[in-house]
Amino acid sequence: MTKRKREAETPDVAVDHxxxxxxxxxxxxxxLRRSYKRLAMKWHPDxxxxxxxxAESMFKKVSEAYEVLSDSHKRALFDCSLMARVxxxxxxxxxxxxxxxxxxxxxxxxxxLSCTLEELxxxxxxxxxxxxxxxxxxxxxxxxxxxxxxxxxxKNGTKIKYLEMGIRVPNxxxxxxxxxxxxxxxxxxxxxxxxxxxxxxxxxxxxxTGYTVKLVxxxxxNLTVPIDNVIHPEYEEIVENEGLPHHKDPxxxxxxxxxxxxxxxxxxxxxQKVEMRKFLTD
Numbered sequence: 001m002t003k004r005k006r007e008a009e010t011p012d013v014a015v016d017h018x019x020x021x022x023x024x025x026x027x028x029x030x031x032l033r034r035s036y037k038r039l040a041m042k043w044h045p046d047x048x049x050x051x052x053x054x055a056e057s058m059f060k061k062v063s064e065a066y067e068v069l070s071d072s073h074k075r076a077l078f079d080c081s082l083m084a085r086v087x088x089x090x091x092x093x094x095x096x097x098x099x100x101x102x103x104x105x106x107x108x109x110x111x112x113l114s115c116t117l118e119e120l121x122x123x124x125x126x127x128x129x130x131x132x133x134x135x136x137x138x139x140x141x142x143x144x145x146x147x148x149x150x151x152x153x154x155k156n157g158t159k160i161k162y163l164e165m166g167i168r169v170p171n172x173x174x175x176x177x178x179x180x181x182x183x184x185x186x187x188x189x190x191x192x193x194x195x196x197x198x199x200x201x202x203x204x205x206x207x208x209t210g211y212t213v214k215l216v217x218x219x220x221x222n223l224t225v226p227i228d229n230v231i232h233p234e235y236e237e238i239v240e241n242e243g244l245p246h247h248k249d250p251x252x253x254x255x256x257x258x259x260x261x262x263x264x265x266x267x268x269x270x271x272q273k274v275e276m277r278k279f280l281t282d
Contacts, residue, residue, distance in 0.1 A: 016082075017064070017065035017068050017069050017078060020039075020061050020062060020065040021035045021036060021039065021062065021065045022039065023035050023069075025079070027069075029070065032066065032069050033070070036065075036066040039058075039062045040062055043058040043059040043062060044059060072109070072111065072112075073109060073111060076106075076108070076109040076110070076166070076167070079106075080106045080107065080169045080172070080175065081169075103171065103172055103173050104173065105173040105174075105175070106167065106169045106174060107175060108161075108166065108176040109176070109177050110178045110179075110180055111128070111177070111178070111179055111180070112182040113126060113128070113148060113150070113179040113180065113181055114182045115150055115154075115181055115182065115184065117183065117184065117189055117191065117244075118219070119150060120154055120155070120181075120244065121153075121218035121244055122152060122219055123149075123152040124150045125147055125148065125150065126147070127145050127146070127147055128145070128147075128148055129143055129144075129146075130143065130144050130145075130146050130165065130177065131143050131144075146162070146165070146177075148160060148179055151247060151250070152245040153194065153245035153247035155181065155191070155193075155247065156182065156191075157180060157181060158180070158181040158247075159178050159181075160179045160181075161178050162177040162178075165177040191244065194244045194245070194246050194253065194254025195254040195255050195257055196242065196244060196254065196255075196257065197257045198215065198257070198258055199261055200258060200261070201260075201261045201263060202231065202260055202261070202262060203263055204263065204264050204265065206231070207230065207231040207260065207262045208230060210228050211227050211231060211260075212224060212225065212226045213225040213226075213258055215256075218244075225239055225258065231260050231262065232262075233260070233262060235260055236258065236259050237257075237258040238255050238256070238257055239255060239256040239257075239258070240255050241253045241254075242255065242256035243255045
């Protein structure tokens with residue numbers, strides 16, 4: 001396992017970013033965003049010409065607070081730093097004392113793990129740099145490379161927890177490290193559960209006379225789907241077992257669902273209309 005050392009990127013705990021943003025410590029992303037926009041507008045120097053110096057200072061503090069709290073890793077570091085300031089010192093007496101309070105656990109560190117649809121189809125491994133050591137504030141921490149196994153069929157939002165693999169705070173139980181799967185958008189396929197949805201644009205002639213769908217699957221195969229039916233706007237062709245693996249049982253797969261967008265000619269000549277009418281009424 002590779003190990004490196006670096007200067008700790010520890011957020012400044014001399015200030016309380018939660019108080020600056022006027023939010024509670026459990027505030028969600030949307031609440032942070034709303035409060036930041038409101039306060040940034042309130043303290044923007046261009047809107048405070050009579051007290052510009054104070055406004056510039058507050059605007060900078062608001063921006064720094066949002067930068068820390070909107071980043072899950074920096075926020076976790078900041079939370080742990082706050083807790084470390086108030087955490088009781090390690091007891092000098094033997095630990096067997098029945099009155100000794102159990103150590104608090106540092107809050108979990110959440111990190112997004114970006115995966116392509118191809119990776120979620122086949123499964124993959126990701127090498128992630130993590131920084132575990134967190135001694136005194138402003139000290140150094142030690143880097144490791146963690147290999148995260150992504151299983152076939154995992155979906156957006158899946159969480160992988162590594163117990164006590166997060167940052168370490170003095171006199172506290174180390175934080176859990178939680179990776180959250182973030183599914184990247186695909187240029188061809190859209191995921192719907194274990195199904196894959198694709199939309200093909202075809203002409204009116206193709207809709208009426210037949211069309212062959214040609215696709216490259218997520219595992220690199222060439223897939224040909226001939227359609228002889230008349231394709232109407234609500235038509236959906238289903239190809240079984242060409243979707244994503246079910247995460248609980250990778251031997252089973254969802255379906256491929258093919259939908260169609262039919263383009264109509266902008267206009268027809270009188271002759272074309274007559275011929276079309278004859279054709280459709282025969």
